[in-house]
Every structure is written in structure tokens, then in C-alpha cells.
Amino acid sequence: MDADDYMADQLLNGNVGAVGAVDVGRRVVGGGTSVGYPAVMPRYVGAPAQMIEQPDAPAVQYSPSAYVAGDVSWMGLGATLIPAGGQGNVTVKPIRPITPQKLLCPSNVQNMLLLKASIGGTNIFASTNGIPIEIFSEVSTAPQIDWPTLDPAVGIEFTLQNLEAFDQFFKGALYGTSVRR
Secondary structure (H helix, E strand, O other): OOOOOOHHHHHHHHOOOOOOOOOOOEEEOOEEEEEEEOOOOOOOOOOOOOOOOOOOOOOOOOOOOOOEEEEEEEEEEEEEEEEOOOOEEEEEEOOOEEEEEEEEEEOOOOOOOEEEEOOOOEOOOOOOEEEEEEHHHHHOOOOOOOOOEEEEOOOEEEEEEEEEOEEEEEEEEEEEEEOOO
């Protein structure tokens, strides 16, 4: 064993310790040792398949259908008429889980307050005093909210107040990451 292999063996077997030391993987290649080989197998949605030869492995077993990939997508909020000077609720449920990155509402709707954005009965806003809908317009430079994932069983409920003397439509969309089968 030469000096490099000896040092690697000492480090890998924990015989030498130092502040900030990390565990380093190794593998045997054609009778030799390769130090620092990253033996990392990806375990995330959309990870590429990797074949591992196992001569005594059982037959392939298939799991039930599940979500396999994440994509960016839109979730429309439809159009709901909010009466002049009144309030209204809009409940929307996605067809699959989505984690919104942005709420976008048309900039031509003004003087409407977004009082609540409730997910599973929890208002994600810090108060119920209302946020001007203009903050969520497509031309707004206001920072966006870190939205939680919307589940198809729960969805999201918006409570709105129209401050105008005429009826207005609440319209918009959530843009974010959703999963697909």
C-alpha cells in the first residue's frame, strides 16, 4: 500500500480526526480504491432511473400510480362578481397539488381589498384589514408571498371587499409548481 492509499485508508476508517472532517466515500475499481467517489443516489421527483445489477434480486414490483414530475403551471381563479360596496368569497380547488409562486390579478380592477386568503381555515395574511388587489396586479413590483402548497381536497378561499359604487369582477390566476402523473 503506497502513502496515498494508506492516508485514504486512515481517513476512511476514522483513525484520524480533525475539526470539520467529513466522511468520504470510496469504491473498489478493478482491484484498486477510488477515494472521494460520491455514492449519492438521487431520491427526488423526476430523478433519472439508474439500473443497479443485483443477480439475486426479486422480480420487478410496480407501485400504484403516483405523481412523478413537477412542472410550472397556472391555476385560474375564474371570474366572480363582487357587488358594489359588498363582500364575496371565492373558493378554488386545484385538480392536483400546486405550490403558487405568484398571485396575478388584472391591473384594470382597482379599489378592491383582498381580506383573506384562507387555506384549510387558516388565513395566510397577518390581518383581516385587507390588502389592495393592485398589489397583485401583473404590473406590480411588490414582493410576492411565500405560498403554501394547495391541496385538491382543501384548495384556497379568498374573501374580497369591493370599495367601488359599482359591481366588479374578481379574476386572476396563481402561477406555480404543480405535480403530474
